[in-house]
Amino acid sequence: MRRTAARERALTGAAVYRGMDQATLDRQYSPSSRVPSLTAYLSEYARLSTAARRDHPVRTGLAYGTHPAELLDYFPSAAPGRPPLLVFVHGGNWQALGRAESAFPAPPLLAAGAAVAVVEYGLAPDVGLDTMAGMVRRAVDWLLRHADRLGFAADRLHLCGTSAGAHLAAMALLPGSWHGPDVSRRIAGAVLLSGMYDLEPIRLSYVNEALRLDEAGARRNSPLHLLPARLPPVVAARGGNETEEYVRQHEQMVAALRPRAAVTEVVAERRDHFSLPYELGARGTELGDAVLTQMDLGGQTEPRGQTDLGGQMDLGGTTA
Numbered sequence: 001m002r003r004t005a006a007r008e009r010a011l012t013g014a015a016v017y018r019g020m021d022q023a024t025l026d027r028q029y030s031p032s033s034r035v036p037s038l039t040a041y042l043s044e045y046a047r048l049s050t051a052a053r054r055d056h057p058v059r060t061g062l063a064y065g066t067h068p069a070e071l072l073d074y075f076p077s078a079a080p081g082r083p084p085l086l087v088f089v090h091g092g093n094w095q096a097l098g099r100a101e102s103a104f105p106a107p108p109l110l111a112a113g114a115a116v117a118v119v120e121y122g123l124a125p126d127v128g129l130d131t132m133a134g135m136v137r138r139a140v141d142w143l144l145r146h147a148d149r150l151g152f153a154a155d156r157l158h159l160c161g162t163s164a165g166a167h168l169a170a171m172a173l174l175p176g177s178w179h180g181p182d183v184s185r186r187i188a189g190a191v192l193l194s195g196m197y198d199l200e201p202i203r204l205s206y207v208n209e210a211l212r213l214d215e216a217g218a219r220r221n222s223p224l225h226l227l228p229a230r231l232p233p234v235v236a237a238r239g240g241n242e243t244e245e246y247v248r249q250h251e252q253m254v255a256a257l258r259p260r261a262a263v264t265e266v267v268a269e270r271r272d273h274f275s276l277p278y279e280l281g282a283r284g285t286e287l288g289d290a291v292l293t294q295m296d297l298g299g300q301t302e303p304r305g306q307t308d309l310g311g312q313m314d315l316g317g318t319t320a
Helices: 003-012 022-028 038-055 106-112 129-145 164-172 215-220 244-257 286-294
Strands: 015-017 059-063 071-075 085-089 115-119 157-162 189-193 234-241 263-272
Touching: 015 022, 022 244, 038 106, 071 129, 085 129, 085 164, 106 115, 106 286, 115 129, 129 157, 129 164, 129 215, 157 164, 157 286, 164 189, 189 286, 234 244, 234 286, 244 263, 263 286
Parallel strands: 085 115, 085 157, 157 189, 189 234, 234 263
Antiparallel strands: 059 071, 071 115
């Protein structure tokens, strides 16, 4: 879809998707329309992420591929033995944010005994959606190949994404290698927050000005229609304050997942699209408890000791 096509549809006022005109559809896929200030959230993400990197051992800028954006930050667990890993894939409508603003979910997960990896990937319009999906797969593959050196259990990797990141995480659950290495059978569990899983309405909305999806590309990148018969356990969550289309997409994905996986559905009534990830790993919240239970961390309350970074982390990047 070209920008001019969207503008022409907006001028006519014709129905574009499910009876919605262009302005309504665009508003439905603009989650910031439901919050007072997107800027306030983005500033808080950056502030909390800076604090996470300041207050916890972290290996930054680990290259998982050859593209300049194929970098991740790794927070080792302080727990003994081989802890689980949560891999966090940020949102931003596939065209904003990165590692710098996306470490904020790490502290409560670290406190519970998990390791955390924060993945950066290329953004639209410079990078297409097929390539982004491949990047997330490559990040998972790289982490699994380096599990021993990083110090987490390779059979306990849990992939989490929020918004556009939830879409990319869901794509990594699909078998086959057309988007990159097939990691689908090596993911122990998934956490999908406020995601978009059918991209046909995205193709028809303002978001596609950056993505430039055609009909085939939207179908190829719609995990809702491509799910395999069996999947690992999934926590599927949304905020109580989401647009109707985000609610519909969530409900359709949950319905499609239930015959294929053990699904824990969470609707955090007091949260919106942007505040929901604050509860990742936070004990006493429905989402945090569900995630920790899926990672087999429900009974642990405090980390025991600190992981020594010396000697085992010669993977590039910078220790902060």
